Amino acid sequence: MIERWKAQAGLAVGRQLRHPSGASGRLVGTVMRFANRKPIQAVVGSLDLQPTDRVLDIGCGDGSAIAMMSRANHVVGLDQSDTMIAAAWRRNRAAVRCGRLSLRKGDMMALPFGPKAFDKFAAINILYFCDDVPTLIAGIRRIARPDARLAVYVTAAESMHDWGFATTATHRHFTRELLVQELERSSVPESDRSVEEIALPGGLTGLVATARINPRD
Numbered sequence: 001m002i003e004r005w006k007a008q009a010g011l012a013v014g015r016q017l018r019h020p021s022g023a024s025g026r027l028v029g030t031v032m033r034f035a036n037r038k039p040i041q042a043v044v045g046s047l048d049l050q051p052t053d054r055v056l057d058i059g060c061g062d063g064s065a066i067a068m069m070s071r072a073n074h075v076v077g078l079d080q081s082d083t084m085i086a087a088a089w090r091r092n093r094a095a096v097r098c099g100r101l102s103l104r105k106g107d108m109m110a111l112p113f114g115p116k117a118f119d120k121f122a123a124i125n126i127l128y129f130c131d132d133v134p135t136l137i138a139g140i141r142r143i144a145r146p147d148a149r150l151a152v153y154v155t156a157a158e159s160m161h162d163w164g165f166a167t168t169a170t171h172r173h174f175t176r177e178l179l180v181q182e183l184e185r186s187s188v189p190e191s192d193r194s195v196e197e198i199a200l201p202g203g204l205t206g207l208v209a210t211a212r213i214n215p216r217d
Ligand SMILES: C[S@@+](CC[C@H](N)C(=O)[O-])C[C@H]1O[C@@H](n2cnc3c(N)ncnc32)[C@H](O)[C@@H]1O
Pocket: 017, 018, 019, 020, 032, 033, 036, 058, 059, 060, 061, 062, 064, 078, 079, 080, 081, 084, 106, 107, 108, 109, 123, 124, 125, 126, 129
């Protein structure tokens, strides 16, 4: 009985992580903010932001990563969830008001932007919800400037195995090998990509992948 209740509660949280909505979604957003601090720092660091950069944060959630991107010229946060777009606005309202940040509701599988729109892309904790990484990366290529950079974070499958709130019913799990394989399937050559493991509190392991998009040479 207790096991069944725990499984149902886990599934409900997993669904909220995938598409936060309402009061539960806001709560999940707050928890994500604290849990994801180190992964966000790792991705923002690997983007090497420059004052001229236009950045797209794909699946921006409550805008915690955006708050660390003040070095960039302009940031766009994209998310499918109204609840998260509202939370990202609240967290970053000063940047929105001074025109350095725009927030957009949309689907990462059909990125609603024109060609050469961005220099840098962040994709933090969202590949779990992507069944077709090559199509996602093809969409990124379509809107990227030459020599753009993509940085991705996922928690390693080995660390997620025991999480009742992120089972394979709601989340795709990535080993290092699967992440490399997906970059290969997306035609990112070995010379244009890296996948690093990072140590997280509690003995957990994260994976940070970077890829050069639309290389000049
Ligand atoms: C686990 S949260 C991660 C949020 C944030 N990137 C972070 O690491 O704190 C996943 C976010 O991706 C968004 N998301 C999931 N699938 C999406 C899709 N197809 N298009 C746009 N956003 C999506 C969800 O709405 C949610 O806000």
